Amino acid sequence: MKLGRLNHVGVATPSIENAIAFYRDVMGAEVIRAPFDLPKQGVKVCFVETPPSTGSGQGTQIELIEPLGESSPIHGFLAKNPAGGQHHVCYEVPDIHEAKAWFEGRGCKVLGEPRIGAHGTPIFFVHPKDMGGVLTEIMETPRNH
Numbered sequence: 001m002k003l004g005r006l007n008h009v010g011v012a013t014p015s016i017e018n019a020i021a022f023y024r025d026v027m028g029a030e031v032i033r034a035p036f037d038l039p040k041q042g043v044k045v046c047f048v049e050t051p052p053s054t055g056s057g058q059g060t061q062i063e064l065i066e067p068l069g070e071s072s073p074i075h076g077f078l079a080k081n082p083a084g085g086q087h088h089v090c091y092e093v094p095d096i097h098e099a100k101a102w103f104e105g106r107g108c109k110v111l112g113e114p115r116i117g118a119h120g121t122p123i124f125f126v127h128p129k130d131m132g133g134v135l136t137e138i139m140e141t142p143r144n145h
């Protein structure tokens with residue numbers, strides 16, 4: 001199996017509103033999808049995109065994540081990183097089940113079953129202890145994407 005390109009970097013923040021202002025004013029990013037709630041995952045999410053380098057045509061997506069609800073998995077992260085910080089990276093794959101079997105076959109702990117992620121396609125996370133300390137999201141991306 002080949003991993004695809006990096007789709008986005010996930011950044012946890014205590015305030016999506018403040019984070020959007022930072023990415024707009026300092027990084028020159030645009031909101032490409034307005035903030036929305038993902039109640040099942042206990043997060044509020046907003047995608048911003050930094051501008052493309054000259055000629056490359058494609059910017060870079062940052063997923064801003066704010067805790068939603070008392071049991072949000074992001075609370076623990078923000079307790080350790082009160083100002084927010086880098087939370088995960090996300091790579092694209094053509095087939096989520098093939099990818100799950102690949103990582104499990106190499107002894108990497110996949111967290112839960114594939115589920116629909118913030119982009120509306122199947123995702124899963126791999127435990128950072130098996131990924132060099134990086135919480136890693138794997139996201140199925142249709143080939144015609």
Ligand code: CO
Pocket residue numbers: 008009010063088090118137
């Ligand atoms: Co993500």
